[in-house]
Amino acid sequence: MLIGGIEAGGTKFIYGISTSEGEIIDKQTCSTETPEMTLKTVVDYFMDKEISALGIGSFGPIDLKLGSPTYGYITSTPKPYWGNTNIVGYFQEKLQVPIGFDTDVNGAILAESLWGSCKDLKNCCYITIGTGIGGGILVENQLVHGILHPEIGHILVKQHKKDSFEGSCPFHQDCLEGLASGPAIEKRWGCTGSQLPTNHITWEFEAYYIAQLLVSLILTVSPQRIVLGGGVMHQKQLLPLIHEQVKTLLNGYIKVPQILNDIKDYIVSPSLEDNAGFLGAIALGKSVI
Amino acid sequence: MLIGGIEAGGTKFIYGISTSEGEIIDKQTCSTETPEMTLKTVVDYFMDKEISALGIGSFGPIDLKLGSPTYGYITSTPKPYWGNTNIVGYFQEKLQVPIGFDTDVNGAILAESLWGSCKDLKNCCYITIGTGIGGGILVENQLVHGILHPEIGHILVKQHKKDSFEGSCPFHQDCLEGLASGPAIEKRWGCTGSQLPTNHITWEFEAYYIAQLLVSLILTVSPQRIVLGGGVMHQKQLLPLIHEQVKTLLNGYIKVPQILNDIKDYIVSPSLEDNAGFLGAIALGKSVI
Numbered sequence: 387m388l389i390g391g392i393e394a395g396g397t398k399f400i401y402g403i404s405t406s407e408g409e410i411i412d413k414q415t416c417s418t419e420t421p422e423m424t425l426k427t428v429v430d431y432f433m434d435k436e437i438s439a440l441g442i443g444s445f446g447p448i449d450l451k452l453g454s455p456t457y458g459y460i461t462s463t464p465k466p467y468w469g470n471t472n473i474v475g476y477f478q479e480k481l482q483v484p485i486g487f488d489t490d491v492n493g494a495i496l497a498e499s500l501w502g503s504c505k506d507l508k509n510c511c512y513i514t515i516g517t518g519i520g521g522g523i524l525v526e527n528q529l530v531h532g533i534l535h536p537e538i539g540h541i542l543v544k545q546h547k548k549d550s551f552e553g554s555c556p557f558h559q560d561c562l563e564g565l566a567s568g569p570a571i572e573k574r575w576g577c578t579g580s581q582l583p584t585n586h587i588t589w590e591f592e593a594y595y596i597a598q599l600l601v602s603l604i605l606t607v608s609p610q611r612i613v614l615g616g617g618v619m620h621q622k623q624l625l626p627l628i629h630e631q632v633k634t635l636l637n638g639y640i641k642v643p644q645i646l647n648d649i650k651d652y653i654v655s656p657s658l659e660d661n662a663g664f665l666g667a668i669a670l671g672k673s674v675i
Numbered sequence: 676m677l678i679g680g681i682e683a684g685g686t687k688f689i690y691g692i693s694t695s696e697g698e699i700i701d702k703q704t705c706s707t708e709t710p711e712m713t714l715k716t717v718v719d720y721f722m723d724k725e726i727s728a729l730g731i732g733s734f735g736p737i738d739l740k741l742g743s744p745t746y747g748y749i750t751s752t753p754k755p756y757w758g759n760t761n762i763v764g765y766f767q768e769k770l771q772v773p774i775g776f777d778t779d780v781n782g783a784i785l786a787e788s789l790w791g792s793c794k795d796l797k798n799c800c801y802i803t804i805g806t807g808i809g810g811g812i813l814v815e816n817q818l819v820h821g822i823l824h825p826e827i828g829h830i831l832v833k834q835h836k837k838d839s840f841e842g843s844c845p846f847h848q849d850c851l852e853g854l855a856s857g858p859a860i861e862k863r864w865g866c867t868g869s870q871l872p873t874n875h876i877t878w879e880f881e882a883y884y885i886a887q888l889l890v891s892l893i894l895t896v897s898p899q900r901i902v903l904g905g906g907v908m909h910q911k912q913l914l915p916l917i918h919e920q921v922k923t924l925l926n927g928y929i930k931v932p933q934i935l936n937d938i939k940d941y942i943v944s945p946s947l948e949d950n951a952g953f954l955g956a957i958a959l960g961k962s963v964i
Binding site: 447461462509521523525526528530531532533534535536537538539540541542543544545557558598601602603604605606607608609610635637638639640641642644 | 750827
């Protein structure tokens with residue numbers, strides 16, 4: 387049985403097919419242009435693939451409320467052309483297969499809990515730090531939806547004392563995404579993060595901001611493990627700085643051995659590596675078979 | 676069938692009996708002294724009450740992990756005498772009835788979802804702003820536990836520009852609880868909040884800090900409704916200021932009508948009023964029948 391998956395990102399779409407056990411058979415990439423161009427490229431790919439189900443993990447905000455007139459839409463994204471796009475409807479009409487739909491990051495945490503570093507954990511989070519900052523959350527084996535879905539990239543954070551950058555979020559200026567996303571690093575220094583030395587102060591800033599998000603997650607949903615992915619996390623010096631900052635900020639308040647003694651096994655890189663998002667889409671497809 | 680309930684608070688214990696439908700038959704209060712004194716007072720009360728189950732909603736941190744050697748304990752609280760107290764074991768031994776145990780605020784949100792302002796909602800939060808700040812969270816009808824339980828009072832917040840108070844939290848200094856709890860107000864101004872005028876700037880500070888918590892909750896667990904209780908919320912001028920601040924801070928990013936148009940019905944006072952905590956304990960007792 388083949389499952390199709392689409393990781394719909396703001397920069398690129400990754401799409402392909404896999405077995406229901408998460409073994410990838412084929413995977414393609416195209417850049418995110420207008421919905422007309424990009425969705426056409428992707429649907430053409432699937433036309434002869436005989437998939438039993440399709441999973442779509444999308445950038446947000448999206449409408450996940452079954453029965454809503456805009457269920458399956460990308461809704462109020464600031465990304466040009468993509469506001470109000472009926473992404474599920476488009477593929478449903480052309481492919482006529484069941485479609486599992488959620489945020490890219492909710493997909494990713496589902497995949498990590500099925501096949502990755504959160505295997506068999508019922509409470510865990512996947513965070514991506516890249517062009518945007520987002521998170522998927524599993525609570526008692528259920529993806530968190532509620533009134534919308536998690537949008538944790540936009541929580542407010544305390545600014546680092548040495549950081550005078552005004553922030554880059556069009557909605558909130560100096561929220562987490564406005565201070566710590568890839569574009570925020572680029573706007574602050576005039577070059578990308580990968581062009582900065584590994585001992586540059588920007589990594590201290592990043593660790594401070596990301597640690598505030600993790601502390602907030604720990605104090606709110608109390609995950610059993612947190613997975614940190616996304617382009618900014620490719621900077622290998624960053625994860626140890628984050629471990630240290632989380633412990634500093636919590637200051638011994640949460641007395642569990644996972645945090646006090648084993649934080650390297652508690653806040654981890656995606657074991658599915660850069661396939662976490664794509665396998666997330668596969669996991670969403672698997673969930674509707 | 677009678678259910679016993681104990682709301683174990685840092686300042687006082689409220690205990691009594693109720694029907695399984697949440698109709699209170701009797702309710703008593705005693706101040707929180709040492710475990711020896713207070714637990715004895717409470718257990719003596721229940722001795723002749725013929726309850727079928729007992730619910731305990733407790734201040735934290737507590738151990739909720741079934742099978743843990745310290746399950747049912749109040750663990751690392753800074754409250755003198757109460758660290759490492761086996762509260763469930765104590766009542767189990769003396770009363771020999773099934774005991775439901777959780778944080779006071781997880782109990783409260785369960786009660787609000789059974790009998791109060793969150794009736795029939797599967798995703799909702801109860802926050803108390805008082806001697807401490809805490810929150811209970813229901814996700815898809817399940818109380819959030821994870822590695823521990825929510826401890827949202829200690830999230831980090833941006834300090835209000837006009838507020839130079841250094842904070843009062845022994846662990847984190849200027850975390851939310853350190854800036855916005857009842858004792859923080861008292862330490863900041865040298866008098867209790869209820870002694871300050873209703874147009875005092877402290878209420879602007881409170882609204883700013885509490886709104887940051889609510890924004891963080893909205894962006895993380897996306898609740899369908901949030902209930903705000905606790906002593907500080909008795910200041911009636913505060914809730915409208917919080918409504919306004921939440922909208923200001925989110926700045927239109929979360930486009931759901933509940934926030935954009937109906938925020939007064941979205942962030943509400945406990946409809947169970949000051950019984951939310953006690954009925955929370957009853958709800959926890961009901962859950963183990």
